[in-house]
Amino acid sequence: MIDLLPHIINGLTLGLLFALIALGFTLIVGVMEVINLAHGSLFAIGAYFALTVIAGSWFAGTPFGAWWLSLPLGLRYVLALAIGPALAGLAGMLLELCLRPTYGKPPLYGLLLTFGAALVIEELIRLIWGTGEQNLALPQAINGAFLLNGMIFSTYRFFAAGFSIAAIIAVWLFLERTSAGAVIKAGAHDSEMVRALGYDLARLRLVVFGFGAALAGLAGVVMVPIWGLRPHVGVDIVIPAFLIIVIGGVGSFWGAVIAALLVGLAIGITGAYAAAWSTMSMYLLLIAILGFRSRGLLGRKSALEH
């Protein structure tokens, strides 16, 4: 059992990061009633821009570039943690604008549009950053490994887990304790009601999309050392995200978090026994869950059901 511990920790860490992605995803589904198949691409945008921010590659060879690289890696990493999600958020808002002609039409169109966007973004990433696997340079403080009780643990995973917990709490505080958050939460449950109360639904949608996208982008930055960085990475994320909100229930904050931890654990533990099959386990889990219980653990009837 103790042998499983690293895998369990890996799984939980993965789960916490999934939770960030799923939270953004479920807010978007709640307010927009759109399944954002491009959510993974927003994740990827965050990750790739972080790469650029840290490596400064776009400005290589210029005085600015040289000055940029002279900045401490830790500072560049922190900036990446801010800039990556911000740009992902912008991309999300742009996507929302593209979605507007599809509102009021059958859900197929929104789905197709986000699907197309996912492809376009992936191609764009391929064109700008190339098709190969990339790596993020990490500051010394969060890199490497440490010993505990005779076992080796990756420092980064602890950082990632801690960071995610902090981020999840921050999101919760935002949604529960601020008035902006309250509007977003309300919008996720009943957008018509929010409009009736006088809020500009169009602006709400834009903000929610941006916010959800930024969360995905944030997860993207943090997840690179764990999940890898290649153009296809976005697509690989959407299925777990969807799976999580189905299990946890659309519109449920803690449902998403708990379900994310479960999915992460599932992947982590299958990783212990059959590493090659761990990603497959997600799809099998999806089929098992959707085959038998479509409303999730804590969810209510949602736009997912027509």
Next chain:
Amino acid sequence: MISLSDIPARPSAWITPPMIALALLLLAAPDLLPAIGLYQYLGIEIAIWIGFALGFNLLFGYTGLHSFGHGAYLGIGAYAFGLFQHHVAVSLWGGLFAAVLAAGIAGALVGAFLSHRRGIYYALLTIGFGQIFWFLAMKLHRVTGGEDGLLGIPRPPLTLGPWQVALTDNRALFYFAAALLMIMVVLCWRLANSPFGRVLQAIRQNETRARFVGYEVWRFKWAVFTLSAMLAGLAGSLLAMAQQSAYPDVMSLHQSGLVVMMVLVGGGLVSFWGPVLGVVFYFVARDVLGGLTETWLFWYGLIFMAMVMLRPEGLAGMLHGLLRRGSRHQPSSARAPATEAA
């Protein structure tokens, strides 16, 4: 927006003018393509994908069941054909039969699971199953050759009684593929306008009412899924012959997504011929645009997004609109179809 059921509410002949046009184009293709700067092999690719897309549209456009994982059945057909040649016998008809059978069984199993679900659950489950098949193709190394693919698939000769034709030449294979395609076209057309096809469309339009007038909706959904998988399998066997190999990539979400995009852009949501236009448009874009710029897929994706936003009726729908506007001086209002011998 107009829709599929708009366009023909009239008695349908077995053979229609667009079919004849297609047949003539196919006939001329091996000479036509090089003449416009393209290459002969493209004809085979286009024929294969038209077949795949037509079968797919029975599910997607006609029945309104949105499968984003249909590339899996194309791939299964290809692998089944290849494995039959390698392990059973080098035989054209045997291979085709194996491909259709394998894809059909896979489709029937997945379809049985899927057909009770709707909407987004349906779509995401199809992605899930598609990814599983892709994954299996990648991992079952000993059977499928994994990432390297199943190689060395022969092109068995076509034997009809005493008559035998070699298909090793691209031109010959093309004509065989074109002939199969025309048969698929005729059958799909007939099906779309048959009682079975009309019920499928009824299910798309109003599943509840279809149920309340007595149809076993689940069975129809299952049947059309299986059928479209079988047609995909047939197209897959041609693919295996054309490439002389089978790879996992056709089962990927990327390729499954491509056929969805081709069908929408072409106008599969409103027209039987939408998939045909869509496939041709895609391949022309790929080879003409792709010759000009490496970023062609990016532009194609943008075109797709623009179409979804602005012209979801696709190329066929836009064409139909132009033609209707052009003939506005003719009384286009309701008239009963002529029921003389079609």
Next chain:
Amino acid sequence: MALFEARRIHKRFGSRVVLEDISLAFEEGQISGIMGPNGAGKSTCFHVLTGQHRPDRGEVLFDGQRISGLPPQRIARMGVSRSFQLMNLFDDTVVIENVMLALPSFRERRLRAMSAVFSDRGLIDQALAVLDQVGLAARAWDAAASLSYGDRRALEIAVALAAEPRILFLDEPTSGLGAEATRRLAQLVRQLRERYTIVMIEHDMRFLFELADRISVIHWGQVIAEGTPAQLGDNKWVRRSALAEATHA
């Protein structure tokens, strides 16, 4: 024994009991009415009778056979047909196809994948005959979506008729119709009673009282009154509702 019976139907949604111990009987050849205020459970009752919902307790019988718990398509094929209040039409196609799809002779051919539908003169004539009954024969080849509201209501009923049912359930057929259209609908219902047993949910009390042979009043999930229009005229609740309707007229 009545053609169609509901015995001690009990239905709840979550913790809310919507129908409590409801028993109804509809005699063959009669027009039966169901009325009651909104939220009283008459829609749910209708859904249970026609197979859209399964009762938690109790049973529904058609011609002596138990139909509760059967899927709606089975029940429909047995000869129970219904129209919908929020119309359920095949909006992407022409009027005549809406009707054709419901014809039993069309349904028999549902597996024929190679024969052409619109070449079949017999089917077309059958469909036209049904459309004629509701006065839509002239619009047979128009798009269903292009019809006026009143005509769509008529089509909604036509589709239910096309199935050649033994019993016809009409869900608030006058919903949204003006005075003239309601009059025409009443005439249609009178014509239909010669061939079909009819059950109607209605809000329009005058319509219901004019046409129904027997009316059941559902309130608070129970049948609180039942009888001929004349008998019900003396009922306290009915009188109060009639007064309310008159002041709103």
